[in-house]
Amino acid sequence: MHKQNRKAFIEKMGNGGVAIFASAPPVKWNHDTEYLYRPDPNFYYLTGFEEPESICVIAPEHSKYQYILFVRPKDKQAEIWNGKRVGVKDARRRYGADKVYPIEKFSEKIGKYLQGAERLYYTLGSNEHVDTEILSLFTQSVRSRIRSGKGFDTLVDPSPILSELRLIKNETELQRIQMATEITGAGHAAAMKAVRPGMYEYDLEALVESTFRMNGAGGPAFPTIVASGDNATILHYTTNDRQIEDETLVLIDAGAEYGRYCGDVTRTFPANGTFTEAQREIYQLVLDAHYAIIDGIRPGVSIDEPHQKSIELLTESMLSLGLLKGKAEKLIEKEKYRQFYMYRIGHMLGL
Incomplete structure (x- = not known):
């Protein structure tokens, strides 16, 4: 893949181009964690490599090596504390690189892969x-080009290219997203079956995320939202610490991550199993819109439609x-709906 x-x-x-991609740096929790x-x-999409402190170089016109990795070398002491490293030798075998160096060699070695490049x-x-x-x-390089006419003088962000490529999923990606979505559904279903007034939001959060793990997910794809009552009006509420009251609605926005690919589902349901009349009326209107929109989705339809x-x-x-109150056309023109609907209908899924 x-x-x-x-x-x-x-x-x-x-x-005339050479591309360099760096892994994401680790983020400290505290001084030693x-x-x-x-x-x-993007780094994972191109390499499949999952360790920090690593760099990928793609040099299509290099005479010998076109795909180069710089990775952390094996370190017995560090591995006792933080787990096994792939290392230089196995990185080449497992990830198909033409050449692999220790990450410490990047500054020393990168020059040979940039020779003749016009763009980085x-x-x-x-x-x-x-x-x-x-x-x-x-x-x-720019200074060298001014003096000698050699060297690249253009720096290009590859993100637009990769964003376009990542829109179209291959079969492996589709299988991973399908699995992530099925596991996500299992987490939501477990919460719906278990919810009772008097529970806390974090009870459902724990149930959803443990269901993810027990079904093979790596974990949640993003911080799980369990919002009861008016907490559900906070779009990215993640405190999840309120006691769930009778006759309130519970909104869960959660997704499982499987093979680095993400599920993402939001559902709302009554804490005691029965909608009030007002809740049912609003829920039904939203559900009707939901099905009408799905019915109109097909190849060739833009994401804005x-x-x-x-x-x-x-x-x-x-x-x-x-x-x-007023005419629908005028209300839409003035975006009055945004008082109650300030989000978009959806977004892309993937890594």
């Missing part, structure tokens, strides 16, 4: 340490409920 991803990226690069590591999505592809802002090195290389349809349907619903 990753080899095909690199091939597709190289085709988009054109002649780090947050659970997650690789940079690199995304600034995701790894401060590597940014500094890249900007230094760029400055040196379902969203625009949702605005039209939900604005009509707000009028029927008395939340808005």
Whole structure:
């Protein structure tokens, strides 16, 4: 999968380019503990490599090596504390690199892969340490080009190319997203079956996330939202510490991550198993819009069309409920619906 991803990226690069991708840096929790590591999505998409302190170089026109990795070497003492490392030798065997170096050799070795390049592809802002090195290389190259006519003088962000490539999923990616979504559904179903007034939001959070893990997920794809009552009006509420009251609704926004690919589902349900009359009326209007929008999705439909349809349907619903007054067209033109619907209908899924 990753080899095909690199091939597709190289085709988009054109002649005269070299690309450098840095792994995401670890993030400290406190002085001797780090947050659970997650690789940079673009880096993972091209390499499949999941360790920090690593760099990928893609040099399509190099005479000998076109795919180069710089990785952490094996370190017996460090591995006692933080787990096994792939190391230089196994990185080449397992990840298909033409050449692998210890990460400490990057500054020394990178020059040979930049010779003859006209453009350097690199995304600034995701790894401060590597940014500094890249900007230094760029400055040196520009000066060299002024003096001798040799060296690259263009720095290009590869993110737009990769964003476009990542829109279209291959069969492996589709299988992982399918599995992530099925596991996500299992977590939601477990919460719906278990919920009772008097429980705490974090009880359901723990149940959802343990269901993810027991079904093979690596964990949650993002911080799980369990919002009861008016907490559900906070779009990215993650405190999850309120006691769930009778006759309130519970909103869960949660997704499992499987093979680094993400599920993402939001559902709302009554804490005691029965909607009040007002809750049912609003829920039904939203559900009707939900099915109408899904019915209109097919190849060739732009991502904005379902969203625009949702605005039209939900604005009509707000009028029927008395939340808005006036003509639907004028209300949409003035974005009055945003008092109650300030989000978009959906977003892409993947890494």
